[in-house]
Amino acid sequence: MSRFYTAVLIGQPNSGKTSIFRALADNKTPSGGATVDISSAEINIWGDVVRLIDLPGCFSLNPTHPAEEITTKFLMNQKIDLVINVLDASMITRGLELTVELMEMGLPMVIALNMNDLAAKRGMTVDTKELEGLIGVPVITTHALHNKGVKE
Numbered sequence: 001m002s003r004f005y006t007a008v009l010i011g012q013p014n015s016g017k018t019s020i021f022r023a024l025a026d027n028k029t030p031s032g033g034a035t036v037d038i039s040s041a042e043i044n045i046w047g048d049v050v051r052l053i054d055l056p057g058c059f060s061l062n063p064t065h066p067a068e069e070i071t072t073k074f075l076m077n078q079k080i081d082l083v084i085n086v087l088d089a090s091m092i093t094r095g096l097e098l099t100v101e102l103m104e105m106g107l108p109m110v111i112a113l114n115m116n117d118l119a120a121k122r123g124m125t126v127d128t129k130e131l132e133g134l135i136g137v138p139v140i141t142t143h144a145l146h147n148k149g150v151k152e
Contacts, residue, residue, distance in 0.1 A: 003049070004050075004051070005049070005050045005051070005081040005082065006078065006081050006082075007051070007053070007080070007081060007083075008052075008054075008074070008083055008084065009052070009053065009055060009112075010055050010075075011095065011098070011112075012091075012094070012095055013057030013059075014088070015057065015086045015087060016086055016112075017055075018039070021054035024041075025052060038053060038056065038074065039053070040053045040054070053074075055070070055071045055075075056071050058071045058098065060098060061075065061098070061101040062101075075107075080107055081108065082109070083108065084110055084112055085099055085102055085109055085112070085137075086112045087099065088114060088118075089114065089115050089124070090119040092119070092124075092126060099111065099137070103135070103137070109137050111137055111138065113126060113128060113140065113141050113142065114142045128140075
């Protein structure tokens with residue numbers, strides 16, 4: 001018997017959330033920048049149904065913009081089984097502020113560390129094992145535009 005789960009993609013605008021959503025939902029529509037609406041799709045993972053939700057990008061759970069308010073209200077009012085926190089590796093420090101706020105909510109979370117290629121071009125590297133150890137959250141390296149690491 002299959003089970004039903006809800007997973008949300010959350011991260012800053014232009015972090016690659018929607019590219020990951022499209023890869024997992026097998027949606028071939030081209031990405032056009034920051035998401036300001038909620039998108040969802042049901043996907044099958046090992047016989048279970050996962051309702052995957054792409055939330056509008058936000059910098060903080062203390063909303064100062066309508067998109068942040070939509071995301072915050074969704075997180076506060078819906079049953080969520082997994083948060084997929086998409087971080088832009090080239091701006092990881094700024095992204096970790098939202099990560100801390102999400103950790104304080106106590107929801108199960110995994111980090112999709114995206115845009116490592118851009119970080120490398122800027123001379124930056126992120127030790128994912130060290131990051132996992134420091135914050136206690138699994139970290140998966142992704143390259144959403146090329147569908148690498150997304151399924152993991």
